[in-house]
Amino acid sequence: MTKLKTFSIGGIHPDKYKITTDSPIQDAGLPETVYIPVKQHIGAPAKILVQKGDKVKVGTHIADADGIVSADVFSSVSGEVIKVEAVEGEFGYHEDMITIRVEGDEWEPSIDRSPGIVRDIPYTPEQIVAKIREAGIVGMGGAGYPTPIKTAVPTDKKVDTLILNGIECEPFLTADDRLMVEKAEQIIIGSKIINKVLGIQNAIIAVDENKPRAIAALSKLTKRYVGVNVQACATKYPQGGEKQLITAITGREVPSGKLPADAGCLVQNVGTVYAIYEAVLKNKPLFERIVTVSGDCCKHPGNFLVRVGTPASFLIEKCGGLCDETAQVLFGGPMMGTSAFNINAPVTKLTSGILLLSDAMTHKELGTDCIRCGKCAEVCPIGLQPFLIGRLVRENMFEETRGCHVSDCIECGCCAYTCPARLPLLDFCKLAKSELKRKK
């Protein structure tokens, strides 16, 4: 193996806690009721196509993309729509959701449920993009940007490198890890599908070196698939950030304010690529995903195949329930995930993990004043100066933060993780970003 690749500016090494790395993906089963949000992506919420009382099957189209930057939503269960109105979401706010009472498990007949792997790709690039759009696929690494827009690169830009993001640098999460171990060939075929759209022959699967089984499973197959290579990367946070990964693999940088395509790269999360394989070759829209249920307060952690809309509480019960020590329930990883107010909130297309954490692990003691150590600037993978942004934000000097390039912040949280004074540096950066966006 060649030298491990990584990005050059900043980064941190939090403890890994990958306790579920050897747990095979299990079917989570069906809850009694699912709550399917109409907005599980960046962009406009999808328009609801069903009414109360409608019968739906698994894979039924229940909400339609509203415009280009939006995504279709599909039913993940069969049963009856019992409510089409706002329901309390993860943060306690009411969000538009389609509530379905589960009855049996009847799938749309168009979905190919046979276990065999399909290897032929008999479609044109346009047909492929259409199929991705019709399956409601969005970036499943967490960003939720609609995949068809990202994959159909504008003709004035030339993408020469496809990178599959198999870096799971968030502590605890092992969903992508297990997917690569168990569905290696489907992921590689998925990369060939994207290759066809881009008109190129190669793909690089980037995996961090703490996933030896995933690297082994993929490497075994790359001999049969010409042009696909596995690249081991250093275990460092935020190695899985799109910009950081592009720099690690190609040495190029995405210019400030531009897209990865401007650096000749397209990056897709391995979960998204698997969904593309299923959509294009198995006719299966995106209505289920792999979720890691873990945390230091989780009695029986594991990796599960979960239908979108399944309440987090259903998964938590399956894994032994909440215990006295559970202080926080997170959707996503502990670095970028959100802290849930309502644990009945549903798993969406973007939920990579449900984490039950103790107070000891998430405790944030009272900090001191900034001691000017400069560590936040040292660890920032974009080379920003979070201490300076924080000071400007506290003085309400939002316009000045523009000159600090705060808009380039990827919200990885390295600054706030590292700050010895426990300053909420990431919150300051997010506030500055939203203020600048509002004024523009």
Add this chain to the structure above:
Amino acid sequence: MLKISTAPHLTTSRTTPVIMRDVVIALIPAMIAAVLFFGLNALLVIATSVAACVMFEYLFSRYVFKTGNTSGDWSAVITGLLLAYNLPSSMPVLMIFIGAFMAIVVAKLCYGGLGKNLFNPALVGRVFLFISFPVQMTHWPRPEFMNLLASDAQTGATTLGILKHLDAQTSATALTAGQHSLQEIPGYWQMFVGNTGGCLGEVSALALLLGLAYMLWRRVITWHIPFYYISTVFVLTAVLYLATGDVRYEPVTHLLSGGLMLGAIFMATDYTTSPMTKNGQILFAVGCGALTVIIRLYSAYPEGVSFAILIMNAFVPLIDKYARPRFYGQGGK
């Protein structure tokens, strides 16, 4: 009841008090060296200085400035140790209290406390004492290895003092008053371990380097400031030495004598009074090195580390304004 908070949900355990405590641990080897060479007098000076600094921090932060008691964050302990390390072991107790007052109350708390002071508190205390009490501050007890009850009556000159007043023409037996000869300069090894005259914490380069290794291992500081500071002094004196052959410019002696190691490792690396970014820190360290050499060689003072660092402290806001880090995707837009 579930707790709600914003990301990131994990944070490092290296908080301000933990980092400050690490610096205190890194200062322990130098304390041991001080006691080995200057006896219990050194311990008395250190204990007085630390106690005075913590006391002033407690009293003034709590009752005068009313910013809340900040004496528990270990930073006053560091100031106390560093102030003591910058004094001769014969320093009278009352004067140490005056120095501690200048350091903690004037140089630190008057500016707003930890993180807001412009000048290194311990150095302000030292320079105030140096100007106010020049006799006591240049009274250098002779080091006596392993003699805990060493008296401070026997005095000698520091290496830099000898170099400053070097009279190469006179023979060792017929020195004019105040002049020194080359033979008085201790060997490199003696200077490295600390068997030499000087402030109690600065003499042992070995002990200070052990402290540096600990701080690097615990990632309290990076290597940049000590490396660039010490190399600048070495390179400048080496160039002068090679060009002139004058023994007063001898680079290794400059490296191992005076407060250079203490200053470069513990004073110039003070978070609050050094620049925030790596390139700023390099500029700062080179400036400290150049000023140290200029003051040592061309001013009336034999030693220039304290002045050099204090002068560069004043430039920190300016350096911070211009020394920005390279940011990702700079070419864009």
